[in-house]
Amino acid sequence: xxxxxxxxxxxxxxxxxxxxxxxxxxxxxxxxxxxxxxxxxxxxxxxxxxxxxxxxxxxxxxxxxxxxxxxxxxxxxxxxxxxxxxxxxxxxxxxxxxxxxxxxxxxxxxxxxxxxxxxxxxxxxxxxxxxxxxxxxxxxxxxxxxxxxxxxxxxxxxxxxxxxxxxxxxxxxxxxxxxxxxxxxxxxxxxxxxxxxxxxxxxxxxxxxxxxxxxxxxxxxxxxxxxx
Amino acid sequence: xxxxxxxxxxxxxxxxxxxxxxxxxxxxxxxxxxxxxxxxxxxxxxxxxxxxxxxxxxxxxxxxxxxxxxxxxxxxxxxxxxxxxxxxxxxxxxxxxxxxxxxxxxxxxxxxxxxxxxxxxxxxxxxxxxxxxxxxxxxxxxxxxxxxxxxxxxxxxxxxxxxxxxxxxxxxxxxxxxxxxxxxxxxxxxxxxxxxxxxxxxxxxxxxxxxxxxxxxxxxxxxxxxxxxxxxxxxxxxxxxxxxxxxxxxxxxxxxxxxxxxxxxxxxxxxxxxxxxxxxxxxxxxxxxxxxxxxxxxxxxxxxxxxxxxxxxxxxxxxxxxxxxxxxxxxxxxxxxxxxxxxxxxxxxxxxxxxxxxxxxxxxxxxxxxx
Ligand SMILES: Nc1ncnc2c1ncn2[C@@H]1O[C@H](COP(=O)(O)OP(=O)(O)OP(=O)(O)O)[C@@H](O)[C@H]1O
Ligand SMILES: [Mg+2]
Numbered sequence: 001x002x003x004x005x006x007x008x009x010x011x012x013x014x015x016x017x018x019x020x021x022x023x024x025x026x027x028x029x030x031x032x033x034x035x036x037x038x039x040x041x042x043x044x045x046x047x048x049x050x051x052x053x054x055x056x057x058x059x060x061x062x063x064x065x066x067x068x069x070x071x072x073x074x075x076x077x078x079x080x081x082x083x084x085x086x087x088x089x090x091x092x093x094x095x096x097x098x099x100x101x102x103x104x105x106x107x108x109x110x111x112x113x114x115x116x117x118x119x120x121x122x123x124x125x126x127x128x129x130x131x132x133x134x135x136x137x138x139x140x141x142x143x144x145x146x147x148x149x150x151x152x153x154x155x156x157x158x159x160x161x162x163x164x165x166x167x168x169x170x171x172x173x174x175x176x177x178x179x180x181x182x183x184x185x186x187x188x189x190x191x192x193x194x195x196x197x198x199x200x201x202x203x204x205x206x207x208x209x210x211x212x213x214x215x216x217x218x219x220x221x222x223x224x225x226x227x228x
Numbered sequence: 229x230x231x232x233x234x235x236x237x238x239x240x241x242x243x244x245x246x247x248x249x250x251x252x253x254x255x256x257x258x259x260x261x262x263x264x265x266x267x268x269x270x271x272x273x274x275x276x277x278x279x280x281x282x283x284x285x286x287x288x289x290x291x292x293x294x295x296x297x298x299x300x301x302x303x304x305x306x307x308x309x310x311x312x313x314x315x316x317x318x319x320x321x322x323x324x325x326x327x328x329x330x331x332x333x334x335x336x337x338x339x340x341x342x343x344x345x346x347x348x349x350x351x352x353x354x355x356x357x358x359x360x361x362x363x364x365x366x367x368x369x370x371x372x373x374x375x376x377x378x379x380x381x382x383x384x385x386x387x388x389x390x391x392x393x394x395x396x397x398x399x400x401x402x403x404x405x406x407x408x409x410x411x412x413x414x415x416x417x418x419x420x421x422x423x424x425x426x427x428x429x430x431x432x433x434x435x436x437x438x439x440x441x442x443x444x445x446x447x448x449x450x451x452x453x454x455x456x457x458x459x460x461x462x463x464x465x466x467x468x469x470x471x472x473x474x475x476x477x478x479x480x481x482x483x484x485x486x487x488x489x490x491x492x493x494x495x496x497x498x499x500x501x502x503x504x505x506x507x508x509x510x511x512x513x514x515x516x517x518x519x520x521x522x523x524x525x526x527x528x529x530x531x532x533x534x535x536x537x538x539x540x541x542x543x544x545x546x547x548x549x550x551x552x553x554x555x556x557x558x559x560x561x562x563x564x565x566x567x568x569x570x571x572x573x574x575x576x577x578x579x580x581x582x583x584x585x586x587x588x589x590x591x592x593x594x595x596x597x598x599x
Contacts, residue, residue, distance in 0.1 A: 050593050050594075053593070054590060054593050059512060059589055059590050059592070059593060060590050080516065083511070083514055083515070083516050083589070084514065084516075085514075086512065086513065086514040086589075087513065087514020087515075088514070092512065092513075092592075094509070094512070094592050094593055095593060095594075096594075097505045097506075097508075097509055097592065098509065099509075100231070100506045100509060100510065101503075101506060102234065102235045102238040102239060102503075102506070103231065103234060103235075103238075107231075107234060111231050111510070111513070112513060112514075114230055114231060115510070115513060115514050115515050115519065116514070145238075161513075165514075173593060
């Protein structure tokens with residue numbers, strides 16, 4: 001197990017310009033997530049949870065501060081470098097759309113491999129996709145299109161997809177908000193299991209207080225200010 | 229199989245529909261192009277496919293052999309323009325003719341003083357005339373036909389024997405007979421004994437070695453009064469009726485050629501809008517913009533290649549003698565149109581490409597994605 005933290009945010013600010021007015025989405029945030037730590041991020045709507053995940057997930061550049069993911073300082077990466085980094089180093093389960101509708105469950109996992117251009121090692125990718133789908137209880141649904149899956153099953157495919165590139169850090173942005181409480185708990189249980197199995201770090205954004213029990217640590221965010 | 233082709237397979241219906249539209253349009257273009265070529269060949273095949281590189285008409289002749297008359301002085305002046313090599317006087321008249329056992333029809337008799345000039349460049353059967361009253365016929369005739377020229381009330385019947393056949397040498401959609409100028413003069417006088425001998429409709433000529441036909445026509449036009457010297461290609465392209473045919477077909481081609489990129493461009497624009505969420509997700513997962521752009525171009529290329537290829541395959545059998553030989557398969561025309569449609573079709577994806585390249589991956593984190 002590596003001792004390098006999965007994420008280090010140092011004095012990270014994110015400021016949006018909305019019609020000439022500054023909106024501070026993240027205000028000098030400091031956060032360290034250990035190599036295999038599961039952090040639950042809670043806070044009211046608009047407090048900056050998605051913004052924090054986006055910066056940690058190399059989707060967004062910070063206005064100020066330093067961002068180190070898995071030992072890589074990505075603070076000054078350009079768009080192309082961020083894209084490559086996302087592809088190879090981080091996983092993300094988004095708040096809404098997570099699957100490509102015209103690809104089956106298994107193909108949604110394999111596309112991660114295709115994007116990375118690792119077509120030479122297709123056998124290994126197939127094996128890994130099937131293994132992930134098996135762990136997530138989807139072995140018999142791997143040839144179904146997203147439209148043929150339930151919300152919980154779709155969310156499980158998304159988890160598999162986020163793990164396909166063997167990331168050091170995975171962001172889950174409200175992974176259970178669209179699910180009923182029982183399914184939601186099952187999904188979080190799976191996330192917890194998968195992360196611990198692999199020693200992968202995770203940030204789980206949620207409003208659901210029952211989820212916090214799966215966390216190693218809970219972090220609050222209010223008006224862009226992180227308090228640990 | 230990669231994501232690009234998988235998408236096409238999963239929603240093959242719409243891609244087949246687009247390819248079908250491309251097929252239809254490409255087929256119509258090829259069909260119309262063949263009809264245009266066929267019509268033009270029927271109009272001026274005799275001029276385009278004869279062996280003299282330069283033809284000289286009289287100015288009043290309006291580029292129609294039968295309406296053009298050159299005086300002996302003009303004929304002499306033309307031959308003495310520097311750069312003019314061998315020349316030949318050419319006569320052309322239209323008669324009612326009859327081949328034993330068939331109906332009376334019109335035929336154009338073209339008589340030349342030199343078989344190296346204004347004779348068909350290629351024979352498909354038989355040989356060139358070697359004796360009086362022999363002729364090369366257009367493919368309306370059969371080898372060995374004895375063609376009777378129906379005389380005017382004061383004339384006497386006369387016939388010529390077809391000893392050679394040439395393809396695509398009709399003139400103004402009538403059959404043609406190529407003879408030497410003595411035979412054509414005898415035919416004219418048999419038809420009407422009052423016809424003077426020594427008439428010249430056109431002078432056909434070959435420039436001296438190394439001289440450009442274009443330059444020579446210019447110097448003939450400037451040094452001989454009231455003549456209209458033209459290269460073979462000019463004479464064919466500017467013959468009365470030809471330009472009008474070409475023009476009306478060009479309007480049709482322009483319309484078709486615009487519809488292809490319109491249909492293709494709109495199709496991919498709608499498709500891109502429809503899958504905006506998926507494209508944004510792919511960008512967020514680490515797809516470079518170039519990956520998505522390439523995918524779009526590959527899809528467009530596959531559809532266009534399929535559509536155009538099927539059109540060519542449909543056109544191929546039809547062009548082998550379809551519409552009584554009016555349609556013919558011209559490889560160069562087919563290749564040119566395929567390239568034009570391919571280029572226009574790919575160019576039409578520009579708007580979709582722009583959209584794809586501008587997708588902001590951060591939108592994947594926001595509920596309700598729009599581009
Ligand atoms: N692209 C943007 N342009 C301008 N302001 C933005 C943008 N994205 C986010 N914001 C603002 O930044 C703040 C933080 O937004 P963020 O989406 O991170 O909140 P959140 O905690 O994820 O909220 P929720 O729980 O509703 O998802 C909000 O005030 C929001 O309006
Ligand atoms: Mg959010």
